[in-house]
Amino acid sequence: xxxxxxxxxxxxxxxxxxxxxxxxxxxxxxxxxxxxxxxxxxxxxxxxxxxxxxxxxxxxxxxxxxxxxxxxxxxxxxxxxxxxxxxxxxxxxxxxxxxxxxxxxxxxxxxxxxxxxxxxxxxxxxxxxxxxxxxxxxxxxxxxxxxxxxxxxxxxxxxxxxxxxxxxxxxxxxxxxxxxxxxxxxxxxxxxxxxxxxxxxxxxxxxxxxxxxxxxxxxxxxxxxxxxxxxxxxxxxxxxxxxxxxxxxxxxxxxxxxxxxxxxxxxxxxxxxxxxxxxxxxxxxxxxxxxxxxxxxxxxxxxxxxxxxxxxxxxxxxxxxxxxxxxxxxxxxxxxxxxxxxxxxxx
Amino acid sequence: xxxxxxxxxxxxxxxxxxxxxxxxxxxxxxxxxxxxxxxxxxxxxxxxxxxxxxxxxxxxxxxxxxxxxxxxxxxxxxxxxxxxxxxxxxxxxxxxxxxxxxxxxxxxxxxxxxxxxxxxxxxxxxxxxxxxxxxxxxxxxxxxxxxxxxxxxxxxxxxxxxxxxxxxxxxxxxxxxxxxxxxxxxxxxxxxxxxxxxxxxxxxxxxxxxxxxxxxxxxxxxxxxxxxxxxxxxxxxxxxxxxxxxxxxxxxxxxxxxxxxxxxxxxxxxxxxxxxxxxxxxxxxxxxxxxxxxxxxxxxxxxxxxxxxxxxxxxxxxxxxxxxxxxxxxxxxxxxxxxxxxxxxxx
Numbered sequence: 257x258x259x260x261x262x263x264x265x266x267x268x269x270x271x272x273x274x275x276x277x278x279x280x281x282x283x284x285x286x287x288x289x290x291x292x293x294x295x296x297x298x299x300x301x302x303x304x305x306x307x308x309x310x311x312x313x314x315x316x317x318x319x320x321x322x323x324x325x326x327x328x329x330x331x332x333x334x335x336x337x338x339x340x341x342x343x344x345x346x347x348x349x350x351x352x353x354x355x356x357x358x359x360x361x362x363x364x365x366x367x368x369x370x371x372x373x374x375x376x377x378x379x380x381x382x383x384x385x386x387x388x389x390x391x392x393x394x395x396x397x398x399x400x401x402x403x404x405x406x407x408x409x410x411x412x413x414x415x416x417x418x419x420x421x422x423x424x425x426x427x428x429x430x431x432x433x434x435x436x437x438x439x440x441x442x443x444x445x446x447x448x449x450x451x452x453x454x455x456x457x458x459x460x461x462x463x464x465x466x467x468x469x470x471x472x473x474x475x476x477x478x479x480x481x482x483x484x485x486x487x488x489x490x491x492x493x494x495x496x497x498x499x500x501x502x503x504x505x506x507x508x509x510x511x512x513x514x515x516x517x518x519x520x521x522x523x524x525x526x527x528x529x530x531x532x533x534x535x536x537x538x539x540x541x542x543x544x545x546x547x548x549x550x551x552x553x554x555x556x557x558x559x560x561x562x563x564x565x566x567x568x569x570x571x572x573x574x575x576x577x578x579x580x581x582x583x584x585x586x587x588x589x590x591x592x593x594x595x596x597x598x599x600x601x602x603x
Numbered sequence: 604x605x606x607x608x609x610x611x612x613x614x615x616x617x618x619x620x621x622x623x624x625x626x627x628x629x630x631x632x633x634x635x636x637x638x639x640x641x642x643x644x645x646x647x648x649x650x651x652x653x654x655x656x657x658x659x660x661x662x663x664x665x666x667x668x669x670x671x672x673x674x675x676x677x678x679x680x681x682x683x684x685x686x687x688x689x690x691x692x693x694x695x696x697x698x699x700x701x702x703x704x705x706x707x708x709x710x711x712x713x714x715x716x717x718x719x720x721x722x723x724x725x726x727x728x729x730x731x732x733x734x735x736x737x738x739x740x741x742x743x744x745x746x747x748x749x750x751x752x753x754x755x756x757x758x759x760x761x762x763x764x765x766x767x768x769x770x771x772x773x774x775x776x777x778x779x780x781x782x783x784x785x786x787x788x789x790x791x792x793x794x795x796x797x798x799x800x801x802x803x804x805x806x807x808x809x810x811x812x813x814x815x816x817x818x819x820x821x822x823x824x825x826x827x828x829x830x831x832x833x834x835x836x837x838x839x840x841x842x843x844x845x846x847x848x849x850x851x852x853x854x855x856x857x858x859x860x861x862x863x864x865x866x867x868x869x870x871x872x873x874x875x876x877x878x879x880x881x882x883x884x885x886x887x888x889x890x891x892x893x894x895x896x897x898x899x900x901x902x903x904x905x906x907x908x909x910x911x912x913x914x915x916x917x918x919x920x921x922x923x924x925x926x927x928x929x930x931x932x933x934x935x936x937x938x939x940x941x942x943x944x945x946x947x948x949x950x
Binding site: 584 | 605606653655693709721725799925931934936
């Protein structure tokens with residue numbers, strides 16, 4: 257590993273993305289990316305008796321689908337990095353309770369897929385683990401009742417509000433030389449930047465995109481600078497879930513730093529739903545949003561050779577209902593993971 | 604790094620513990636270790652207007668005290684790994700919002716000090732970071748009202764219940780060759796084991812010790828086996844906060860594996876309070892319990908040469924009030940960090 261800046265590092269032996277999978281709910285399955293997800297559950301309870309248990313099942317299903325694409329079993333995974341939005345991260349814990357895999361829980365709100373990927377990559381490249389999984393999830397109904405109102409309340413949603421994605425995405429990483437037992441796409445993690453907490457004083461819990469945009473801007477600038485790259489070096493700069501409002505703000509903040517990503521930026525929250533047709537206002541959100549879009553849509557496109565270099569910048573709003581009730585503003589964080597398609601060496 | 608088992612690894616260039624500090628509340632200051640903590644706050648609100656903000660202040664104070672023992676500033680820390688018990692981990696987030704340090708949030712309930720230390724060590728040894736901080740916290744009053752009852756309710760506590768510690772502990776790690784600018788004690792992290800989730804079906808949320816003991820037993824067995832060591836190789840095997848009830852259960856579970864740690868075991872939850880004099884029933888608990896005991900009492904003893912090899916096994920109960928209300932049992936996890944006192948090489 258080479259430290260290339262504060263919180264930024266490049267991998268000398270880039271960990272390989274062996275497989276990935278996304279499991280989502282009905283609404284996500286009806287969206288523009290619906291055909292791309294590995295699993296679409298028509299029943300948002302997944303046969304369970306609570307939304308929380310349904311979210312746990314999504315985690316289980318995503319990890320199983322990810323491993324199911326290889327000849328590996330859970331016993332061959334050294335460590336799993338997990339996270340979700342529920343209090344005390346119970347979706348991940350209960351979803352992986354039976355798996356028996358050494359478990360590291362993380363919390364970075366909707367940025368967690370990036371921090372989990374970064375941790376899995378560092379553990380893998382350093383030799384601490386041969387294979388590691390990163391997985392995160394969210395569920396519209398478990399989030400609504402925890403963060404906002406009971407579903408039955410039927411509260412109005414302002415135009416800046418985002419819709420929490422029901423979904424989970426999982427990625428299996430392996431050390432470069434490590435064989436998966438299957439032929440694998442030539443994707444690997446080249447570099448990463450751990451985000452700083454940025455808080456410009458946004459207090460509107462119905463405008464998370466605005467709260468997270470400053471963190472995304474800062475992390476993108478830091479990563480480009482540490483790597484000595486410009487936006488044009490990437491085929492896609494993919495933010496987590498800034499949505500339509502936050503993305504506009506991101507462009508504005510970056511333009512102040514003479515950086516323009518508009519011709520190669522997309523946002524998982526803007527991609528997963530049809531904004532008009534699905535009545536989602538400012539787009540999707542949740543730990544499962546960036547995870548399922550990455551695993552269901554983006555990584556397959558990279559594997560097919562349609563994208564060569566991706567900057568994945570998952571963004572999180574680090575508030576809670578309690579902090580909001582106490583009048584606190586909403587701190588944001590964003591972590592960047594640079595994923596590249598490598599030219600396979602002839603063996 | 605050398606992988607020595609599934610989820611277990613030994614550090615080839617053991618990261619150095621540069622400094623550490625503990626900040627605690629009034630009751631902890633009145634306990635048996637009271638004189639050992641760096642900071643004792645007589646006012647459990649720390650001058651703030653909510654318990655949550657007070658807990659955030661504890662985090663800030665612990666990190667500042669830790670850095671204050673060196674000539675380093677926060678700007679010279681590459682990454683900080685944090686965690687607490689509050690929903691969405693707001694104690695850590697808000698406590699470190701101003702610090703500007705690249706931030707990785709973790710959640711492992713009361714095991715988080717160990718998972719944060721492990722992550723900080725892996726990032727440091729691998730070269731991803733020159734210096735990293737691990738910090739966790741808990742606060743009796745913020746925990747009571749979130750997990751149990753309003754303080755004003757005055758609920759009865761059963762004998763198996765533990766008392767959440769008001770405290771925070773922070774450790775600064777540096778790569779082996781990295782100079783801190785100050786003369787430093789010769790402590791380093793030699794090896795670690797990431798814990799698996801263990802759930803034997805305990806559903807009593809007033810008996811967390813019993814819920815966590817199986818995870819502690821499993822992690823201790825796994826770590827000893829991966830390292831080829833026995834309990835007698837350690838001066839102290841320190842569990843996080845099993846308390847009196849959980850520790851007895853730990854001995855029983857280990858005896859079934861022909862392992863006896865009774866003559867060299869202690870538990871942070873048993874150490875921090877005077878069981879009889881302070882009316883804490885089964886002992887202390889909380890992310891801040893193991894963190895403050897480690898940083899306030901154990902690491903100083905190691906630095907003085909009174910302990911040479913420590914196995915620090917922080918334990919967490921991975922439940923939430925929601926999972927308990929839904930009838931779920933309480934999964935436990937425990938991570939092990941092996942800290943050694945090294946003989947300084949003559950320069």
